[in-house]
Amino acid sequence: MHGLDRKMRSGQQAENAMIYSLMESMVRQRLRDKKGQVYCADCLAQDLQQDPTEVRAAMDALAPRQNFSAGPCPCGQTGLTLRW
Numbered sequence: 001m002h003g004l005d006r007k008m009r010s011g012q013q014a015e016n017a018m019i020y021s022l023m024e025s026m027v028r029q030r031l032r033d034k035k036g037q038v039y040c041a042d043c044l045a046q047d048l049q050q051d052p053t054e055v056r057a058a059m060d061a062l063a064p065r066q067n068f069s070a071g072p073c074p075c076g077q078t079g080l081t082l083r084w
């Protein structure tokens with residue numbers, strides 16, 4: 001019984017990690033497609049039709065790993081753009 005319980009829990013964790021990295025790759029892909037254009041989390045979330053909280057988390061997670069630079073989003077908020 002305990003073994004099954006543990007198995008289900010680790011399966012759930014793997015699923016969450018997969019959703020998270022899928023969001024990261026969607027964000028990265030969009031910023032790559034729109035190279036040079038600044039996106040804030042809200043506009044990117046709207047563009048991708050995703051939850052802004054998750055998009056922001058993905059941007060935060062990606063920022064230290066990607067060549068992002070901050071800039072002004074057309075909506076007036078501070079956003080990120082991919083730099084090459």
Ligand SMILES: [Zn+2]
Nearest residue numbers: 040043073075
């Ligand atoms: Zn914006």
